[in-house]
Amino acid sequence: MNNTIETILNHRSIRSFTDELLTAEEIDTLVKSAQAASTSSYVQAYSIIGVTDKEKKRKLAALAGNQPYVENNGHLFVFCADLYRHKKLAEEKGENITELLENTEMFMVSVIDAALAAQNVSVAAESMGLGICYIGGIRNELDQVTEVLGTPDHVLPLFGLVVGHPAHPSGQKPRLPKQAVYHENTYDTNEEHFRSYMKEYDETISAYYDKRTNGKRVETWSDQILQFMKQKPRTYLNQYVKDKGFQKN
Amino acid sequence: MNNTIETILNHRSIRSFTDELLTAEEIDTLVKSAQAASTSSYVQAYSIIGVTDKEKKRKLAALAGNQPYVENNGHLFVFCADLYRHKKLAEEKGENITELLENTEMFMVSVIDAALAAQNVSVAAESMGLGICYIGGIRNELDQVTEVLGTPDHVLPLFGLVVGHPAHPSGQKPRLPKQAVYHENTYDTNEEHFRSYMKEYDETISAYYDKRTNGKRVETWSDQILQFMKQKPRTYLNQYVKDKGFQKN
Known part of the structure; x- marks a missing residue:
């Protein structure tokens, strides 16, 4: 590298x-x-x-x-x-x-x-x-x-x-799994794939905040995004x- | 560097x-x-x-x-x-x-x-x-x-x-003069400044194309931009x- x-x-x-x-x-x-x-x-x-x-x-x-x-x-x-x-x-x-x-x-x-x-x-x-x-x-x-x-x-x-x-x-905040962002030849709209990587990612982010804030914040990426969109329209x-x-x- | x-x-x-x-x-x-x-x-x-x-x-x-x-x-x-x-x-x-x-x-x-x-x-x-x-x-x-x-x-x-x-x-195409793109504290709308750097830049670009194409193209940046905007709306x-x-x- x-x-x-x-x-x-x-x-x-x-x-x-x-x-x-x-x-x-x-x-x-x-x-x-x-x-x-x-x-x-x-x-x-x-x-x-x-x-x-x-x-x-x-x-x-x-x-x-x-x-x-x-x-x-x-x-x-x-x-x-x-x-x-x-x-x-x-x-x-x-x-x-x-x-x-x-x-x-x-x-x-x-x-x-x-x-x-x-x-x-x-x-x-x-x-x-x-x-x-x-x-x-x-x-x-x-x-x-x-x-x-x-x-x-x-x-x-x-x-x-x-x-x-x-x-x-x-610190560096974890990004979405590669499969969420990078598609090959055709955009992947498979619902199972979506649920699977979102679940994994939400767990990752929740654990990341938990650790960084000593348990004060445990929100998922989904929580955060929904909140942001409502707050800053x-x-x-x-x-x-x-x-x-x-x-x- | x-x-x-x-x-x-x-x-x-x-x-x-x-x-x-x-x-x-x-x-x-x-x-x-x-x-x-x-x-x-x-x-x-x-x-x-x-x-x-x-x-x-x-x-x-x-x-x-x-x-x-x-x-x-x-x-x-x-x-x-x-x-x-x-x-x-x-x-x-x-x-x-x-x-x-x-x-x-x-x-x-x-x-x-x-x-x-x-x-x-x-x-x-x-x-x-x-x-x-x-x-x-x-x-x-x-x-x-x-x-x-x-x-x-x-x-x-x-x-x-x-x-x-x-x-x-x-080749690398010359960019606008810095003063066209970079403003300090307040956006510069001075017409004299504008005419002066555009004239200089148009001459630079015309000379650049002239040299690169052995005189086949001599258009200025202004010419090119107007043409582009009309062609690809x-x-x-x-x-x-x-x-x-x-x-x-």
């Missing part, structure tokens, strides 16, 4: 960082790594906002559900789906492509582009000995997040990514995403 | 592979790498279909716009947004979370989860000396792709990823995605 795969397999989210900020050179390497990712048909439909302003970080941490590591970290990146540049360059050429930009295909392209870039940053950061954590919590109140970051229409903040020097080690997003110029048609 | 960052910065898409198939062990390492990626609130809302069946590969290559490397490669992965498992486990517990599953938030979560997993596979594969290329072309005709792969509702194939032993080297996706149980509300 080479170093890169070792880094990838060793991933765990870090939610507590020392005060040490990333250097300008480290940030530059991470942005270059982001930009090196594949991009659908070369559209490069994403942007990254690096947030260093303390007041903005404080606000974003509050909006993301009072997560202190959104404020205290080595660097905070916010990844955005971005079709603003494409709209501007069409305008410069006297063309109107707004309807095309606002379709579901371009929404998918821009979200995927942003995520590929972000994962390059994550792997690059971890290869440098830094820790990372994605911050989906910025989707709690995107109207206020876009105000803090000054993003125009056709730019949609998707998630944050905090990077920094880990203050405490953290973020139903405003359907309209909000359209209001920002994405997937209207 | 460490090996991992070198691998990431050295990325280029490979569209021509030798006949050598990936070994079972290599595929296993790549799937493990996918699973090690971050996942929003632990939902693991994606699946991967590994396609080895020659007839299926032939069909997918045709559907993706007759790209021969979709058929001829070391391995073909198809990454899917997947909320099927979540729906099933809710049903097993007598709960109905279909409306929650079908919201825009969960669409974004599942697309991002799939993309993060895929980029781990890309970096891992490249670290092993393999080449990769993403295949957005499977979104040309998703109704037929879902039939080939047997994906049920609440599973949406997003893109393919071909991996294999490169048959020919390929995939406007059916808005309804199709809903029909498959995603982002209805």
